Amino acid sequence: MFEATELNLQNQRRERLFRTLFLAMTLLLILPVVVILAMLVYKGGPMISMDFLLTEPTNGMTAGGILPAFVGTIWLVVVALIASVPIGIAAALYLSEYAPDNWLTRAINLAVINLAGVPSIVHALFGVGAFVIFFRFGTSILAASLTLAVMALPVVIVSTREALQAVPQAFREACWSMGATRWQTIRKVVLPNSLSGILTGVILEVSRTAGETAPIMFTGAAFFLPFLPETVWDQTMALSLHLFVISTQVPEVPEALPYGVALVLISLVLSMNAVSIAFRVYLRGKKKW
Amino acid sequence: MRKTLMLIALVAILPVACGRPADQGQAGDSSSRKVIQNKGSDTLVNVAQAWAEAYKEVNPEVAVAVSGGGSGTGISAMINGTVDLANASRKMKDKELEQARANGHDPLEHVVGFDALAVFVHPDNPMDAISLAQLAEIYGEGGTAAKWSDLGVQVPGCDSDEIVVVSRQNNSGTYVYFQEAVLGKQRDFRLGTRDMHGSKDVVDLVEHTPCAIGYSGLAYAGEHVKMPCISSPDGADCVAPSVATAVDGTYPIARPLFMYTSGEPQGIVKDYLDWVLSDVGQCIIVEKGYAPAKPVSCGGDAAAEAPAEDAEGEMTEGETTESSEADSADPQG
Numbered sequence: 001m002f003e004a005t006e007l008n009l010q011n012q013r014r015e016r017l018f019r020t021l022f023l024a025m026t027l028l029l030i031l032p033v034v035v036i037l038a039m040l041v042y043k044g045g046p047m048i049s050m051d052f053l054l055t056e057p058t059n060g061m062t063a064g065g066i067l068p069a070f071v072g073t074i075w076l077v078v079v080a081l082i083a084s085v086p087i088g089i090a091a092a093l094y095l096s097e098y099a100p101d102n103w104l105t106r107a108i109n110l111a112v113i114n115l116a117g118v119p120s121i122v123h124a125l126f127g128v129g130a131f132v133i134f135f136r137f138g139t140s141i142l143a144a145s146l147t148l149a150v151m152a153l154p155v156v157i158v159s160t161r162e163a164l165q166a167v168p169q170a171f172r173e174a175c176w177s178m179g180a181t182r183w184q185t186i187r188k189v190v191l192p193n194s195l196s197g198i199l200t201g202v203i204l205e206v207s208r209t210a211g212e213t214a215p216i217m218f219t220g221a222a223f224f225l226p227f228l229p230e231t232v233w234d235q236t237m238a239l240s241l242h243l244f245v246i247s248t249q250v251p252e253v254p255e256a257l258p259y260g261v262a263l264v265l266i267s268l269v270l271s272m273n274a275v276s277i278a279f280r281v282y283l284r285g286k287k288k289w
Numbered sequence: 290m291r292k293t294l295m296l297i298a299l300v301a302i303l304p305v306a307c308g309r310p311a312d313q314g315q316a317g318d319s320s321s322r323k324v325i326q327n328k329g330s331d332t333l334v335n336v337a338q339a340w341a342e343a344y345k346e347v348n349p350e351v352a353v354a355v356s357g358g359g360s361g362t363g364i365s366a367m368i369n370g371t372v373d374l375a376n377a378s379r380k381m382k383d384k385e386l387e388q389a390r391a392n393g394h395d396p397l398e399h400v401v402g403f404d405a406l407a408v409f410v411h412p413d414n415p416m417d418a419i420s421l422a423q424l425a426e427i428y429g430e431g432g433t434a435a436k437w438s439d440l441g442v443q444v445p446g447c448d449s450d451e452i453v454v455v456s457r458q459n460n461s462g463t464y465v466y467f468q469e470a471v472l473g474k475q476r477d478f479r480l481g482t483r484d485m486h487g488s489k490d491v492v493d494l495v496e497h498t499p500c501a502i503g504y505s506g507l508a509y510a511g512e513h514v515k516m517p518c519i520s521s522p523d524g525a526d527c528v529a530p531s532v533a534t535a536v537d538g539t540y541p542i543a544r545p546l547f548m549y550t551s552g553e554p555q556g557i558v559k560d561y562l563d564w565v566l567s568d569v570g571q572c573i574i575v576e577k578g579y580a581p582a583k584p585v586s587c588g589g590d591a592a593a594e595a596p597a598e599d600a601e602g603e604m605t606e607g608e609t610t611e612s613s614e615a616d617s618a619d620p621q622g
Contacts, residue, residue: 060339060577138371139326139356224338224355226345227322235324235354248487249357250335251509 040263047260061224061246062253066261071228072141072221072236073210073268079145079232080152080209085202087149088156095157096164097186116154120214123151127219142232144220151215152205159204163197164190196283203276210269213240223249239265323557328356329363329376330462331487332404332506333546336577337376340565343573347564351557360462367549370394373558375549378404378462378506379469394551401565403580405507405535406467406542409492409514411499416442418527420520421471421541427452427502428467430477437500446499455491455503456482463488467504470542507531508578535580546579 004012055065091112099105127147137143167190175185221241229236239261247258327337334357341353356362363375368389381389381396389396408424410416419440426434434440436450444450456478457464468478485491488505495503496513503514507530510516518527521541534540554562564570572587574580 058342060335060342132371133369222354223334223357224341225352226341227352230322245357248489249331250338251489251492251511 037266040259040266043256044259044261044263047256048263052260053264056226057224061242061250062257066239066242066264068225068228069237069239069242069261070264070268073239073265075141075229075232075236076145076148076216076220076238077206077209077272079141080148081202081205083146084149084152084156084205088153088201089160089198091153092157092160092164093186096161097182097190112154112157115150116158118151120151120212123147124215124218126150127215132219138233139218139220139222139235140233141220141229141236144216144236144238145232147215147219148209148212151212152209155204155208156201159201160194160198163194163200166197167193196280199276199280199283203273203280206272206276207269210272211240211265213238213244217241239268323351325351325353325374325558325561326366326372327353327374327376327548328358328366328372330360330378330546331357332360332378332463332508333376333401333548335508336402336546336574336579339573339577340570343569344561344564347569348557348560351561353561359458359460360465361460364549367394367396367551368392370551373550374562377547377549378544379465380547381549389551396549397552397554398547398549399554399562399566400545400582401548402546402571402574402582403535403543404546405530405532405540405580406463406470406504406544407507407510407516407530408502408504408519408542409495409510409516410502411444411446411495412513412515413445413499414442414447414515415444416440416515416517418520419517424471424519425473425476427454428456428478428482429472430479432479444499449500451500453498453501454479454482455494455498455501456484457488457491457505458484458486463505466544467542470544506579507535532575532578532580536584543580545582 052065053070054067056067057069058064095105095108099108124147127143127150131137131143131146132139135143137146171189171193172185175189176182180188216238220235221238222235223241223245225235225237227234243258243261243265246253246261327341334355337353337355341355344351344353360377360379363372363377364381364385366372367375367381368385370392375396380398386396408419423434423440426432426439435452437444437447437452438450456467459465464484468474468476472478483494483501485494485503488509491503491505492509492511492514495501496511510530516530518529519541520527528534528540530540535543548562548565550558550562553559566582568585568587571581571583571585574582575585575587
């Protein structure tokens with residue numbers, strides 16, 4: 001029979017200790033998320049109604065709804081996606097499928113990583129200089145969305161490249177040996193098999209762009225607009241900036257209002273994510289390896 | 290594959306194909322809607338917002354886009370020619386006027402109202418009156434008042450006795466005006482002030498800090514802070530900050546609020562500015578807790594046209610009757 005020595009017991013105790021410790025840390029990690037969501041739902045929940053979403057702010061933005069900000073955030077995210085996803089995927093395809101391993105490729109990779117590390121306020125100033133002033137887009141949805149797109153590009157590129165590289169090399173080799181060109185291989189084999197991973201990058205981008213405040217503050221978002229944006233040349237209100245404004249600038253805002261706005265913002269992001277995640281799960285189910 | 294290429298091409302040319310509608314800076318747009326760009330002072334931003342909100346009813350075809358950021362932000366936008374109306378709670382400096390003229394703009398100032406700069410302390414603070422000289426010692430570089438006991442005040446809840454000096458960020462018009470009116474142009478703020486990024490932040494901090502003193506436009510100071518009256522150096526009576534005392538010029542730290550246009554206002558910008566200065570527009574600024582640029586009475590029809598703001602309506606009515614008798618000359622003298 002196996003007799004547990006003192007050393008065995010000690011190891012067992014340590015094993016349990018560390019297991020519990022790591023579990024506690026993980027739970028600690030979830031705690032802020034749970035607390036934030038609970039607070040938002042508890043304090044902001046009563047604000048939410050169809051009226052809140054579908055009417056304009058009134059009475060010096062202390063009453064009424066958030067329609068212009070809600071619509072504005074959707075405009076900003078969608079235009080940013082249209083601008084950044086094709087470029088990001090194209091760049092990732094080049095880097096992953098075509099680029100030889102030389103100094104240029106390494107320089108590009110370095111640039112992408114550095115771009116990801118640039119603080120959002122610096123992107124904002126770049127956006128003002130480049131899109132608002134140099135390209136003469138003015139303060140507009142286009143300028144703000146392009147700024148957001150530049151900021152989100154590295155996320156798309158890195159996650160897409162990782163998704164592409166997760167496709168087994170053997171798939172490509174099999175395809176090539178049938179006489180297919182690189183592009184045919186990408187189109188028929190690599191892209192379909194990496195779509196779920198690419199979507200992950202897009203999800204991350206949506207979350208990030210919808211919540212950003214600094215890059216849109218100077219480039220296209222306004223304190224107050226009495227109209228809904230109609231074209232990309234219009235300025236817009238946005239949920240994130242609206243939240244900032246009513247919590248720091250407007251006197252006598254009812255306490256529930258900022259919580260309500262925050263709840264809408266977070267629900268918008270989560271529901272956009274949920275759609276992509278559902279699609280991703282569906283695609284993963286069809287994976288062939 | 291051809292489809293894919295076409296898609297990529299489409300996306301690439303989309304922004305170009307849309308084309309920027311000509312001359313948007315001066316309020317043009319592809320649709321029938323015309324936009325007035327209005328940017329600047331955080332002191333004025335809430336009034337500007339209220340005006341924009343109300344003007345939608347007056348002229349639905351004109352939309353006023355309001356942004357804040359501080360007087361400095363509005364003025365530099367005027368210099369760059371990206372706004373139609375720049376809000377400022379201070380005058381443009383000569384250097385700024387030169388820069389604007391160099392860019393082909395000729396900023397013209399319009400006084401749209403007055404603001405009493407309220408100094409406030411924690412509600413538990415027993416101090417009821419403060420002089421401009423005392424304020425200068427608290428805020429000024431090399432000032433002698435660093436502790437509440439230096440002013441002969443014992444503040445309950447403030448055990449350290451140290452004055453927590455709350456100020457604004459330096460591109461704020463409120464900051465610049467306070468410096469001119471209280472410290473004098475040559476004297477700097479002392480080091481170690483807490484510089485807040487908005488009037489509301491100043492009020493919030495002072496409200497929760499027994500040791501603190503702060504300043505902001507009167508409209509921001511709620512009932513949760515205490516506003517001592519201010520006595521000027523000539524030994525006149527101590528004057529409490531209010532719309533009425535700002536209008537009649539007895540309150541020593543009241544300032545005009547400006548909107549700048551590039552040259553003589555024209556077209557929709559002129560219409561809007563005229564409306565802002567009309568009785569209806571001026572009653573809105575009164576409702577927001579500022580003093581009007583000219584005497585107005587806001588009873589009856591005018592109040593009905595302005596957006597409903599019941600809570601403050603009664604108070605302002607009483608005060609404007611008083612103010613209509615008074616001369617609306619620049620309170621700075």
